[in-house]
Amino acid sequence: MPLHSPRRIENPLGAIAAAIFILAVVGFGAALDGYVQTRHPVALLGAGGMPHALAFNVLGWAVPGLLAVAVAVYLLLRLPVGSHWVQRVAGQLLVLAGMAFTGMGLLPLDVADLDGPASQAHASAWMVWALAFIAGTLMLGIGSWKTLPPLARLALSCGLVAAVSAFALQGLVPAPIAQRVTFLAWAVWLGLALPMMGRSSPHR
Structure with a gap:
């Protein structure tokens, strides 16, 4: 019984991260005059000079990203003894992905200069997150x-x-829609990874 209790406590972390991110995008998007989910990138909500940008960068990027790091760490800890190195490297990449997601909040977009250093830094954080x-x-x-x-x-x-x-x-659909599909895949992964691993992995 003691082996199962901590897992029940950990399991909702990913779903909480996904819910916070989705609610932040929907809520801050609704509050920003003229913002359309299918036409504007998520990063615009936290861009410099935008209303409530700091709040979105915390709730939309930083908090979900840190929770994603926790999910990846717990995933690594749950890997069976003697797991293949590919699995462990994969877990480390998912830790990096969570850190990069947080980094998007620390490096907000600059809508006044999309080719400037700030915007390039945000784009780099997004690319690291996506690739990892x-x-x-x-x-x-x-x-x-x-x-x-x-x-x-x-x-x-x-x-x-x-x-x-x-x-x-x-190139086939508007970039904001494609981006949201990517975020949705990430949210589904976060919400299901630990609960599914709890059912799949042998007891340690």
Whole structure:
């Protein structure tokens, strides 16, 4: 029984992170006059000079990102003893993804200078997040296919959706929509990873 209680406490962390992010995007988007979810990037809500930008950068980026780091750390701790190095590297990449997500709040977009250093720094944080998340989930899915099949299927599904939406859909659908599909894949991963791993992994 003691082995199960901590897991029940940890399991909602990802869902909480996803919910905070989604509510922040929807809520701050509704509060910003003229903002349209299908036409404007999420980063605009936290851009310098925008109303309530600091609050969004905290609630939309920093808090969910830190919770995502916690989810990735718990995932690493739950890996079975003797796990393949691919799984552990994947977990470390997911930690990096959470840190980069937080970094998007620390490095807000500058709408007055989209080619300036501030905007480039934000874009770099987004790219690190996307690449680390995609690589981490795909590696975890491949490395866990035999030992943790439900988690592997979730990881591969979310990683593939994120890869396609982040890098292949940009020319086919409006960029803000493609970006939101990527964020949705991340939110689904966060919400389900720990609960699914709890059902899949052997007791330690």
